[in-house]
Amino acid sequence: MTTTEAVQLLEKFRDGKADRDAVLRAFQAAPVADLGFAQVDLHRSLRKNCPEIIFAEGKTPAQTAAIARKLASSEKRVMATRVGIEHIRALRRVFPKARVHEAARCVTVERVPLKKRPGTVAVLCAGTSDYPVAEEAAVTADFMGNTVKRVYDVGVAGLHRLLRQLDEIQKANVVIAVAGMEGALPSVVAGLVSRPVIAVPTDVGYGASFRGVTALLAMLNSCSSGLTVVNINNGFGAGYAASQINSLAAGE
Amino acid sequence: MTTTEAVQLLEKFRDGKADRDAVLRAFQAAPVADLGFAQVDLHRSLRKNCPEIIFAEGKTPAQTAAIARKLASSEKRVMATRVGIEHIRALRRVFPKARVHEAARCVTVERVPLKKRPGTVAVLCAGTSDYPVAEEAAVTADFMGNTVKRVYDVGVAGLHRLLRQLDEIQKANVVIAVAGMEGALPSVVAGLVSRPVIAVPTDVGYGASFRGVTALLAMLNSCSSGLTVVNINNGFGAGYAASQINSLAAGE
């Protein structure tokens, strides 16, 4: 039942052309038989300040470009994550001004960049190999309207590197801590700040790192309070959740 | 180096009784050799509005009561989680007015209850067996100064139970979704709200639920954005993180 049909039904009823019970049954069935009009509302509430983001991995370049073009018809800003070289080419053909974030493996199209809300999201990573995941988080948070402070290469094997920048980190509203191998960085950080820390395990490591499982488990078992965790390499998810939190802080 | 010693050193220096380089070296060594004075500051910033909480499991009743008594000497409010019957008895001997949260397996002592900040934390759980973990999250969030909205027994096998209360859930600043077995509730919820959702897997289930591992994995792989996850049965951690987020929303 489309909104138009619903209106027509109601008008029929008012005009005595439709039975009250029939109207009732139609609306009762609606949420189940056809949620067309509800769906839009639902979506709008969900998408507040949150432009659509495409997960390109496992999609063909053509599919990715097609979805992006369709989104761009209604959205001012489009983002694609986990892009490969071919995805980038296909997206650039459609959006010549698309911006490629190479390390983050993301592409963003922003005709009207979002105004940054107050408060920063700090993105930390333990080693150089964790860059791509950290950048995915940073680019996502930036794209969703947040000021991002990058604090990279601060693994716990050289604690002074982290402590030297602690002041910056403590000023952030949310901290994203990205690490592979033994995944200890988020635990140490969450012991030093009073704001929410989102831990992102990466698949950096070898042998018994089991492609990020060790880092994931370590983060889930942190002895520090206030730590929450996302899937291995899920920089996007961390950036998204951080933006949700920062937007609350901004009173949105 | 205590603060007193530091003051003395500085005064010696001003009075020409200490060499500049010696003062410099002393302070350079300080963070490593003795962080006594820094530690206090560090702690204060961390403990803002966050009273100490004792994890009782693995501690003897005597130890638990002793720690609680010590904390109570400087804090107005004390909480212990994962308490057994013996822990409760020991705590009641020290704090006759201690409040026992049976389902949550928590004890709280609040001489001056915290004033509730605006904004609610919604705590959802999938089934009756998930109660204890959900209650641990709810009691923790409540203890840390948040208004908690409980929405229990809304597992995805009967979707209407969840949808019926969606309005309430969407009003919350943060949602904690607790589930065992296949752990699908947080995914469904995160698709319906625009606020941060913290997923808590429980060890409810049997066979291939592997004491909560299945629920944990499902939550980490959610197709919904904005979901972060804590350890199996970690209601406390979810309540703590939710409070951190809600305090940001309250402009603290």
Next chain:
Amino acid sequence: MTTTEAVQLLEKFRDGKADRDAVLRAFQAAPVADLGFAQVDLHRSLRKNCPEIIFAEGKTPAQTAAIARKLASSEKRVMATRVGIEHIRALRRVFPKARVHEAARCVTVERVPLKKRPGTVAVLCAGTSDYPVAEEAAVTADFMGNTVKRVYDVGVAGLHRLLRQLDEIQKANVVIAVAGMEGALPSVVAGLVSRPVIAVPTDVGYGASFRGVTALLAMLNSCSSGLTVVNINNGFGAGYAASQINSLAAGE
């Protein structure tokens, strides 16, 4: 929005006391804000010929008896699975005529037994230790209105025991094959019948049987077509699914 409220709203609208758009919005919100009336319909369609069944494990005897009593107020037949001695006592206090299926660890209360539909459900198990799970499946299927043919102790180590009863097995509409250890029985059976076979792994075994995981994996990897699998020890689930299939065969 209850049905009464919905009727009132529609009447207000017809009487010109309510705005068309307001009515529309109210109904659009309904499926989400309050699905009370839809829920009943939904439930009825689901519960056709399927009386309520209580999973007692993890519930207190008192809770179990209370739920059973409530169900009995609207249902003619009630069943509880995974009952312990205390559950049985509590249920018997409420329902003196309750029937205890000891091996199956089930209790059934049937004021008006369901008329059996045509077609049989064959329940096979590999060894004596698999009895409880097989019986849970058999009692469930029986309770849901199916004639059950038990073929027990027909593990593949003594193939002749199985082949001797193959004729009986081939006559069934659905076959439930229960096995622990290496879980080979369902594979062998599915190669011998043309009807759906539901495999139930049990936690019977030791060492590398990993409490049923080996049997579960073996069944999921069967080289025979037409095999579907349920969780370890989930006799109830197999009986339930078999009944759904058999009811289709009966033209329900």
Next chain:
Amino acid sequence: MTTTEAVQLLEKFRDGKADRDAVLRAFQAAPVADLGFAQVDLHRSLRKNCPEIIFAEGKTPAQTAAIARKLASSEKRVMATRVGIEHIRALRRVFPKARVHEAARCVTVERVPLKKRPGTVAVLCAGTSDYPVAEEAAVTADFMGNTVKRVYDVGVAGLHRLLRQLDEIQKANVVIAVAGMEGALPSVVAGLVSRPVIAVPTDVGYGASFRGVTALLAMLNSCSSGLTVVNINNGFGAGYAASQINSLAAGE
């Protein structure tokens, strides 16, 4: 012992040329020593309405084509699953009219298409990446004589997409629900329909999805009744089992 030999033996016996005990021993040994004649019967009963299907993965193109040609000598319809480009070429050389189902990675040869039985099999999938597995299930069910209703891209992160088509889904005799990542779709669906639901986990996902294991475990631990599960990516198995169930519903 061939049928011819058996006939000869019986005739010898009738003619007094063979001893009764010798005949008896020969037949007693038969099932074990040589089941040649039984095998055919066995097979016929199994193959009722179920044309042969070739699993091409791990077979060379030449082997696949040879088996297909041999089957086609006695069967009117042949199907191959998990075909690659080379398998397709080899099959097309033998069967120029072979139909290639690209997304499903299947090839079918149907000289006389099977008449469709009444009742539909609904095939649902959660995301676009689950297409190939869903299509394998759909093509298999179709090939085996069932009307298939495809309901794709209805993952639980956007519940309205699923609910909008619930009516269609509830009409089916059997539902196949295909999902990767957290594998929540089958649980939600099984809570909304009263017919058997077959869950198919896919290897879609990354990190802690462990190539489908997370989805598989989630499905096995579903809180919804009536769900059975097949191996990761086993669209064929789900389609096959669904057809077995639907054929029962058709009174075959």
Next chain:
Amino acid sequence: MTTTEAVQLLEKFRDGKADRDAVLRAFQAAPVADLGFAQVDLHRSLRKNCPEIIFAEGKTPAQTAAIARKLASSEKRVMATRVGIEHIRALRRVFPKARVHEAARCVTVERVPLKKRPGTVAVLCAGTSDYPVAEEAAVTADFMGNTVKRVYDVGVAGLHRLLRQLDEIQKANVVIAVAGMEGALPSVVAGLVSRPVIAVPTDVGYGASFRGVTALLAMLNSCSSGLTVVNINNGFGAGYAASQINSLAAGE
């Protein structure tokens, strides 16, 4: 079809009272429909020199005693493995002369002990904690008619203990090597003897021994040739297989 029925059918046929094709069909169906007469033959060939052995774990004392009594009616020797105190009591009530092998957790009843075949089975174990499993293997092999040579407490941490007895070990026809923890003993032994070595992992160990899984995996990956492996703690299986091998060596 019983042998009597088969005889009657053949006689009917000879007498012209049964059709040839009917006889043929009956016998063709026999192996499948009723293998009663074949079963006995099958069994006899399997049981040659191999008295029945009862796995008591998971059986009640009453069940165990009942099975033992039934076996004793046709067998001269009965053995039960994995017995507890209650099983022993129940068995002793039936068989006052039953012999209890405490360390091996076995009970044997031998009215006429089996004559020992030539050739020995050597049973080695790494540490004192592996005793029970080694004894189960030794008692099983002994019960099945083999001379057993026990070589205990020869773990690889003290190689000289093993090497000192190498001569004895090399004389055996089969070697059973039992070990927990890192499970290295069978590898070392198989490198020193030219006869078949059966490796038995035990659940001795803690932490990352995972209740015998580490030992099991180590044995499966042995760099020594000629090693085969049984399940964790499966002393019975090793003793059984060793006896099968030794009986071949004895020309049986």
Next chain:
Amino acid sequence: MTTTEAVQLLEKFRDGKADRDAVLRAFQAAPVADLGFAQVDLHRSLRKNCPEIIFAEGKTPAQTAAIARKLASSEKRVMATRVGIEHIRALRRVFPKARVHEAARCVTVERVPLKKRPGTVAVLCAGTSDYPVAEEAAVTADFMGNTVKRVYDVGVAGLHRLLRQLDEIQKANVVIAVAGMEGALPSVVAGLVSRPVIAVPTDVGYGASFRGVTALLAMLNSCSSGLTVVNINNGFGAGYAASQINSLAAGE
């Protein structure tokens, strides 16, 4: 200490040029300090009738050929397993008459073929994809002097295929049963024969077959007695152990 040195030491002692205790100490140290002479004996006893076999995987073609050439200088027969195309080329350059066993991925060089001992080794496999592993077992057993009976494609999904050849299988001294997927074949076979059965899991399968782990676990948990297991795909190990057993049967 070489044999020459040992002789010299003894002669010195006899001639009064060496102290008794010094001689004693030298020999006591010998097994540890230098086992040169013992090693040969040790080796000879191990290599009785067991020509050297090279595991080529992980070795370069050049290395493989070099080792083979060196072996051929003292052995009449050389075998290499797990060879690739390049290994074959390298071996053929050295041994133009080398025989390539393509399916088994083996190369054998037999200037004087071993005389076959009496008794056969039966090699069974479940499906066509298990061929390479079965062939590796068969070629190994053949190379080591055994008559091999191949019984292929007898998976449990079509039991009649196996039963038809049971007679042949029961005649063998040892049975090697090779299977992937659910790995049920060895269990079924071990229930039908009285001789030792060696189970070989293969990595054939997909999804939850976990590259052979499921088959391995199933075989370790067999409900049939007398089954021993080797590593995934370890056809060589099974052939080797079978030959050891068969040589015992031959009275060697």
Next chain:
Amino acid sequence: MTTTEAVQLLEKFRDGKADRDAVLRAFQAAPVADLGFAQVDLHRSLRKNCPEIIFAEGKTPAQTAAIARKLASSEKRVMATRVGIEHIRALRRVFPKARVHEAARCVTVERVPLKKRPGTVAVLCAGTSDYPVAEEAAVTADFMGNTVKRVYDVGVAGLHRLLRQLDEIQKANVVIAVAGMEGALPSVVAGLVSRPVIAVPTDVGYGASFRGVTALLAMLNSCSSGLTVVNINNGFGAGYAASQINSLAAGE
């Protein structure tokens, strides 16, 4: 061959009563046939400064006491680890002066305490629940003649606690770092000291800590160099290895 026999053989040879080759053969066989005399030497070299230590878990109190008594006949100092209350009682009956280390679950008997070598072994632990394992390490190192510096409750969630004592830690020759949960302590410590660090994971934690596996994996994947790891809860092993290292430092 005992030393006495060896002497006799040599004397026979000198006296011309034994053939040179016979003597040679006897000694060649010795290392294998009977290593009795070598064994002692071997042992002595191994036991230098390392008194015997009994692992009591899995041994009966009687066995433990008997072994201890036997050791005490030749050793001045005896130690038992993993003792329970009954073990303690049994040991005290034999050694009334035995010292019980309650937290460490150890008993030591030292008639003549070992003189402490120079250099200290620092034992760190993350939380109070890690005490027993840390104490086992500390008591072992102390018993083996090392000065032990305990630095407890210095988990990474409160970094200042660790840094405050860094100076002490850096002075040690070897550091043992004990931690459960996410096991991050050893990584942080190994980044701060230049001496060998031995990491000991404990089973402290819940949920996805998997009884110490998470801590174990984290330690194995440390981004800090110079870290080596022992089994979960293996305080004894860490103390033993630390003592071996410290004795090297002491020039032993």
Next chain:
Amino acid sequence: MTTTEAVQLLEKFRDGKADRDAVLRAFQAAPVADLGFAQVDLHRSLRKNCPEIIFAEGKTPAQTAAIARKLASSEKRVMATRVGIEHIRALRRVFPKARVHEAARCVTVERVPLKKRPGTVAVLCAGTSDYPVAEEAAVTADFMGNTVKRVYDVGVAGLHRLLRQLDEIQKANVVIAVAGMEGALPSVVAGLVSRPVIAVPTDVGYGASFRGVTALLAMLNSCSSGLTVVNINNGFGAGYAASQINSLAAGE
């Protein structure tokens, strides 16, 4: 706060231009806000005799060369591990005299080779496939100033190969034992020497070796005392720890 700034602040204070409390606060914050000057000291203590080592895997050739060049500006010796062909080319362009250790996959640049300290590090490996890991350990230990004794191809399947060189092994200060497959070598070795043994599992093997996990677990569960373990294939880590130990032995 840089050292310059610290000096300025102190001078301001002395000159009465800065308040005492302000100076105090600045220095208290220092360890946290800016550890710049401390960092250097920390590093120097850590790097004593330990030149920088680059882990090249996951770094581009350009990155690797750039880091190496930067290090070479302050260090006399540079090492890179896990290099590929491209890394080697890039490093040779910068350092034409760089030495390539092919088997070890390492490159070293030593303008002034480190003087070797007394005492040797023995590096053992089980099979030829373990070479690369053993060489990584050996080259690392050598580069860090240790005399290395290589004892290769001494797997436990041929014990005599190991025992023959035992004397050499027992002379070393530290033993590194490298093995894949069942990983038994370190256990056997640790039972024969009194010095610390560092075990290195490799990913050599197939099937249930799980890319080194089996070897890792076996080593962690060793029944020999004094064994510590590093990550799978972590030759570098073993060499580094061995050097730390040997430098202690050298009295550094």
